[in-house]
Amino acid sequence: MFRRLPSVACLATAVAAVVSLPLQAAPKVALELVAEGLTSPVSIAPLPDGRALVVDQVGYVRLLRKGGGLEGEPALNFTNRLSVLNHGGFDERGFLCVTLHPGFVSNRRIFATYTAPKRATAPADWDCTLRLAEFRLPAAEPLRIDPESERVVLEIDKPYGNHNGARLAFGPDGFLYLSVGDGGNANDQGRRPEKGNAQDTFSLLGKVHRLDVNGAKPYDIPTDNPFVGGRGGRQEIFAYGLRNAWGLSFDRGGMHELFAADVGQNLFEEVDILVKGGNYGWALREGFHGFDPKAPNTPVDPGTRVGSRGEALFDPILEYRHPGPKKDPDALGISITGGYVYRGRALPQFTGHYIFADWTHNMALPQGQLIVAWRPTDGAARWKHEVIEVVQPVKWGAYVTAFGQDDDGELYVMTNGSNGLRPGAGRVWKLRPSE
Numbered sequence: 224m225f226r227r228l229p230s231v232a233c234l235a236t237a238v239a240a241v242v243s244l245p246l247q248a249a250p251k252v253a254l255e256l257v258a259e260g261l262t263s264p265v266s267i268a269p270l271p272d273g274r275a276l277v278v279d280q281v282g283y284v285r286l287l288r289k290g291g292g293l294e295g296e297p298a299l300n301f302t303n304r305l306s307v308l309n310h311g312g313f314d315e316r317g318f319l320c321v322t323l324h325p326g327f328v329s330n331r332r333i334f335a336t337y338t339a340p341k342r343a344t345a346p347a348d349w350d351c352t353l354r355l356a357e358f359r360l361p362a363a364e365p366l367r368i369d370p371e372s373e374r375v376v377l378e379i380d381k382p383y384g385n386h387n388g389a390r391l392a393f394g395p396d397g398f399l400y401l402s403v404g405d406g407g408n409a410n411d412q413g414r415r416p417e418k419g420n421a422q423d424t425f426s427l428l429g430k431v432h433r434l435d436v437n438g439a440k441p442y443d444i445p446t447d448n449p450f451v452g453g454r455g456g457r458q459e460i461f462a463y464g465l466r467n468a469w470g471l472s473f474d475r476g477g478m479h480e481l482f483a484a485d486v487g488q489n490l491f492e493e494v495d496i497l498v499k500g501g502n503y504g505w506a507l508r509e510g511f512h513g514f515d516p517k518a519p520n521t522p523v524d525p526g527t528r529v530g531s532r533g534e535a536l537f538d539p540i541l542e543y544r545h546p547g548p549k550k551d552p553d554a555l556g557i558s559i560t561g562g563y564v565y566r567g568r569a570l571p572q573f574t575g576h577y578i579f580a581d582w583t584h585n586m587a588l589p590q591g592q593l594i595v596a597w598r599p600t601d602g603a604a605r606w607k608h609e610v611i612e613v614v615q616p617v618k619w620g621a622y623v624t625a626f627g628q629d630d631d632g633e634l635y636v637m638t639n640g641s642n643g644l645r646p647g648a649g650r651v652w653k654l655r656p657s658e
């Protein structure tokens with residue numbers, strides 16, 4: 224069943240009449256463990272029968288049973304098709320995301336992202352290939368994704384192994400949105416130092432793309448993408464000036480806005496609401512501040528407000544700071560993990576609020592935190608946010624890797640007990656009421 228909702232463009236121009244209520248009390252949740260024994264779960268896609276596909280970064284798609292627990296055999300073993308990974312240590316590469324086509328019930332199409340070995344055409348010192356691919360999931364039991372059904376949709380050469388983005392979301396317009404990081408290294412500089420990628424509209428790095436995957440070709444360009452028909456940039460681009468959007472989701476209610484969590488560098492993490500053609504500032508800005516690559520630890524305030532073509536730079540809806548030498552109560556952590564606007568029934572106090580996380584407060588320790596943000600009722604553009612207390616389990620130390628949402632709008636959070644690809648410490652939890 225293919226649901227067609229009003230287009231994003233129409234919704235973006237709608238008056239902001241849908242305002243969620245502010246939180247009434249300190250936010251709390253309980254976490255119900257639904258899967259464990261993974262290495263690094265990074266994506267979950269609910270199936271219509273109540274099961275779900277869970278991506279383990281090291282190259283597996285596992286089947287989560289309805290009610291919890293993983294099926295023994297993976298639905299897909301792709302370990303020998305990935306770029307070489309840093310097993311046992313920190314790595315942003317691997318199998319990264321899976322999502323179902325909106326018409327999955329009849330067409331069984333699924334889309335995935337992963338890092339593949341470097342292409343022969345890429346510069347010799349570059350790292351890998353970010354690949355967006357399509358697979359089919361036959362209906363026969365046991366459910367198995369046929370690796371030979373793969374159809375490559377888009378490949379992007381990566382200069383470095385980090386900052387892949389690679390989050391996927393189908394919009395209410397039926398198009399596929401894909402986040403791509405700035406290429407890696409620091410300051411959006413490095414193996415292509417003459418110009419940063421995120422501000423370069425002729426680079427596919429540092430962007431969110433919007434693809435029409437509903438035709439016969441691997442993809443078509445939606446006719447109203449911002450750079451269609453002109454010479455301003457790549458036609459795949461929907462929004463740009465992004466560093467590493469690790470989190471990309473549409474609000475399934477409200478105004479169906481597109482939320483991106485853009486991982487910051489040394490100082491500020493941010494959440495953006497993306498609109499078509501928007502420039503979100505990196506690497507001219509980080510959070511609400513100007514950014515100088517020659518002094519990346521010193522914010523430039525107010526900093527530049529315009530891009531190279533004179534376009535206004537969009538502010539995020541919120542930022543939080545990294546822990547620094549000062550004990551800063553707003554210093555929530557070092558790397559944002561994007562989530563979802565809550566539209567389920569189990570946690571009514573969060574309805575219309577954006578639930579996300581910080582990966583950890585300290586790279587060496589499992590100190591992730593869940594966070595909730597809400598649009599202020601006074602019309603201010605900047606959202607408010609607060610840490611969510613996890614009341615169960617009491618000892619909940621983990622790196623928060625990703626979120627998922629089921630067809631009822633209930634949320635899942637994925638965690639890793641280590642900061643890298645160490646087997647066994649990856650878990651999937653469902654968010655439950657605290658009492």
Ligand SMILES: [Ca+2]
Pocket residue numbers: 464485493503504505508509510538539
């Ligand atoms: Ca930004």
